[in-house]
Amino acid sequence: MKTLPCDCMLLLIDTCFWNHCNELSGANIWDFRSILSKFRWGYTSAVLDEIKHYKLDRYVPVDQALLMPVTQAELLGLQKRDALFSSFDLADQTLIAAAVREQALILTDDTPLQLECMGLNVPALKLPVFMLRLIKDGLAEKPVFSRSLRFWEENGRYRKVDLKRWKKELQFLQ
């Protein structure tokens, strides 16, 4: 596992996001790992612990990730800056702290974490919106997203109103 911070920006991916990627892959719809090597991506050791705890390291290529260190001072600084920060678990706190420092994009399917990111002006996307963006950049295909939408609808993975909104967004993409 690489431990040195890199020069350019990176994706920091949380456990909920990985769980949903794993689910899509298991359903033979889309495998995020097929394009993952194109990105600089990583996590913190607390997130890695979670991934291992939930046995998601069978899916997540953990040895390809950048392990981002986070200091106690960085966590304390964010605790002072934002009262809600302390209510998050260590994995989320370290992910936010690393994202603030590295100007990273957080990929998460947890709404409270995404809201915290919004408050701190840290970009954060859920899997469906990230996929939409990948389609725009030619890194994913529209039919794959349509199949994903159907799968999520059948399994109630996201709210119907959001699925409808994302479907509408898909229509605007070339």
Add this chain to the structure above:
Amino acid sequence: MEQINFRVSKDERRVIDLLAKIKGISISELAKETVLKDIASVRVELAFDLLKQGKIGRKQTWLISGLSASEFLVEWTKRGAEEKIPDGLVEWELDVAKNLDLGRYMRPSSGKK
């Protein structure tokens, strides 16, 4: 490992001593076994109740439920669970995605746009 200490009355202590003796285990083993057994039976219900009330999100629901990655997704579907999402978050997220330069997150050798 973490430690939990709690106080009990003399009578309660006598009952606990007796039960532990009958089961042939230590008092701490008995206490741990009893507490965890009780929690296991209610934690899934509690987790999804808190989610429904909007008090917690997806990840905390997963954590409190104590379920594995796949069990949690199955339970989510079975219960028709939904996160409470404040107005504006979805549009904020779409704006973030639109204004993002994805190429800046890509490795130099990946033929980024």
